[in-house]
Amino acid sequence: MSKKKEYGDFQTPLGLATDVCNLLEKIGLRPASLLEPTCGLGSFIFAGMKQFRTLQQILGAEIHSDYVKVLESQLQGLKAATKTRVVVADFFITDWNQVVTELPEPVLVLGNLPWVTNAHLSKLCSQNLPTKSNFQNRSGLDAITGKSNFDISEWMLIRLLEALNGRHGALAMLCKSSVARKTLFHAWKHGIQIEKSAMYRIECDTHFDAHVDAVLLVIHFRPGSWDLEAKLYSNLNDAELETIIGIEEGIILSDVSTYRRFRHLQGECALKWRSGIKHDCSKVMELIRDGVQYRNGMNQTVELEDTYLFPMMKSSHVANGVVGNARWMLVPQRTIGESTSIIAQRAPRTWAYLNQYAEHLEKRASVIYRNRPPFSVFGVGDYSFAPWKVAISGFYKKLSFQVIGPIDAKPVVFDDTSYFLPFQTQPQAEYIASILNADHARAFYESLVFWDAKRPITADLLRRLDLRKLAAEEGSSVQFQSLFGSEQSTQTCSLFDAV
Numbered sequence: 001m002s003k004k005k006e007y008g009d010f011q012t013p014l015g016l017a018t019d020v021c022n023l024l025e026k027i028g029l030r031p032a033s034l035l036e037p038t039c040g041l042g043s044f045i046f047a048g049m050k051q052f053r054t055l056q057q058i059l060g061a062e063i064h065s066d067y068v069k070v071l072e073s074q075l076q077g078l079k080a081a082t083k084t085r086v087v088v089a090d091f092f093i094t095d096w097n098q099v100v101t102e103l104p105e106p107v108l109v110l111g112n113l114p115w116v117t118n119a120h121l122s123k124l125c126s127q128n129l130p131t132k133s134n135f136q137n138r139s140g141l142d143a144i145t146g147k148s149n150f151d152i153s154e155w156m157l158i159r160l161l162e163a164l165n166g167r168h169g170a171l172a173m174l175c176k177s178s179v180a181r182k183t184l185f186h187a188w189k190h191g192i193q194i195e196k197s198a199m200y201r202i203e204c205d206t207h208f209d210a211h212v213d214a215v216l217l218v219i220h221f222r223p224g225s226w227d228l229e230a231k232l233y234s235n236l237n238d239a240e241l242e243t244i245i246g247i248e249e250g251i252i253l254s255d256v257s258t259y260r261r262f263r264h265l266q267g268e269c270a271l272k273w274r275s276g277i278k279h280d281c282s283k284v285m286e287l288i289r290d291g292v293q294y295r296n297g298m299n300q301t302v303e304l305e306d307t308y309l310f311p312m313m314k315s316s317h318v319a320n321g322v323v324g325n326a327r328w329m330l331v332p333q334r335t336i337g338e339s340t341s342i343i344a345q346r347a348p349r350t351w352a353y354l355n356q357y358a359e360h361l362e363k364r365a366s367v368i369y370r371n372r373p374p375f376s377v378f379g380v381g382d383y384s385f386a387p388w389k390v391a392i393s394g395f396y397k398k399l400s401f402q403v404i405g406p407i408d409a410k411p412v413v414f415d416d417t418s419y420f421l422p423f424q425t426q427p428q429a430e431y432i433a434s435i436l437n438a439d440h441a442r443a444f445y446e447s448l449v450f451w452d453a454k455r456p457i458t459a460d461l462l463r464r465l466d467l468r469k470l471a472a473e474e475g476s477s478v479q480f481q482s483l484f485g486s487e488q489s490t491q492t493c494s495l496f497d498a499v
């Protein structure tokens with residue numbers, strides 16, 4: 001089983017490969033050659049040779065020689081076998097530019113690449129990886145924390161895009177929806193000569209017994225063309241157009257036409273979205289109140305001073321608007337990098353507790369905690385302790401902004417799966433939540449959000465909406481002004497960053 005996982009080996013059922021080829025012919029593809037770069041047992045080779053009468057050459061490549069042998073034996077005696085070649089080849093060391101150049105045009109690159117991520121491969125200690133693994137220049141916290149995880153198929157698709165760039169042909173691949181999008185984004189950003197693109201949803205549960213949002217990605221290449229949109233259809237057969245995704249001003253859009261209606265709301269906002277506190281050790285840092293005591297994630301009961309404890313709301317509570325004070329977070333710092341030694345005097349029991357579990361905290365793998373005071377956390381600042389907040393969960397698939405006020409006279413904090421705006425007063429928070437939950441803001445964000453992403457809502461996405469412009473759109477500029485002051489004061493963030 002682990003070999004199967006290591007090679008992302010989910011062979012496409014012949015029925016699905018046939019449906020795909022049917023669709024490709026219906027949309028006008030008449031390929032002179034077919035390339036299946038990780039052909040496995042060859043479903044796409046058999047379906048393609050049957051569907052496309054125009055084929056002069058068929059080439060399949062696959063890393064597993066036993067698959068190639070089976071495929072070769074099944075080809076024997078078939079009429080199309082004379083124009084078909086199947087080779088054992090490792091995708092990562094194959095010169096795809098060269099391979100594509102040698103094929104007659106239009107070229108159709110067709111198939112289903114391995115479904116596996118680099119993180120999974122490193123867990124399996126697998127070498128089935130591109131040599132340069134930190135591709136796409138992942139940056140920010142993800143790069144620092146080493147979380148930079150990517151799908152191997154994304155890397156492969158980009159190699160295939162490059163090989164087809166400037167050629168007449170098409171690429172048609174089954175892949176995760178997120179991979180299709182990232183591939184298109186890459187192509188659009190890098191000026192790949194695309195004539196048109198589309199995605200057709202496929203039911204992974206039925207075909208692969210896997211619970212993944214997946215599509216057939218189809219990109220048509222023609223020298224001199226440049227197209228920056230892709231249609232998303234509901235399925236392969238009687239497809240209904242769901243939306244058109246695209247790119248504008250370097251932003252990937254989930255709904256181009258809605259974005260165009262609301263793009264005037266875009267801008268840098270003086271109210272800065274923040275993410276919750278990152279501690280990577282919930283068993284120690286998150287506690288449940290039990291009378292006057294607290295219970296940690298190891299089910300141990302401890303007695304701690306209040307000084308460093310704050311009521312916390314998890315992402316699921318933020319998403320569902322459940323406000324309560326059952327859970328508390330130990331926040332040992334008020335700012336990033338602040339010395340923690342003072343806790344020994346201010347709250348000796350808390351200091352003893354942290355030292356008791358020091359080993360757990362020291363074991364945190366992320367490099368962000370290296371060379372920092374013991375028990376450090378991240379994503380903490382004055383804003384974390386603002387009394388009022390408007391918060392949204394990053395993981396849940398709905399745009400719902402909640403107003404959250406103090407509990408037991410203490411500000412509520414969040415873990416790093418939620419985002420929030422900090423406020424000093426309840427009217428400020430309630431007003432901002434009301435305009436964020438209204439139709440204009442919803443439509444604006446809906447035109448940018450991809451609900452199938454692992455974390456659909458991010459600080460980057462939230463920051464795209466200028467709340468002053470939104471207030472104007474809602475006809476409430478005067479209220480905004482009276483709550484937050486002049487243009488000048490919001491531009492300098494004085495109201496928000498200094499809380």
Ligand SMILES: C[S@@+](CC[C@H](N)C(=O)[O-])C[C@H]1O[C@@H](n2cnc3c(N)ncnc32)[C@H](O)[C@@H]1O
Binds near residue numbers: 037040043111112114
């Ligand atoms: C998801 S399966 C799909 C197989 C086939 N394309 C189909 O649609 O039925 C992925 C295939 O990629 C092959 N594979 C994995 N790593 C590879 C590599 N580095 N080079 C070539 N093939 C590879 C696996 O052995 C497997 O057959």
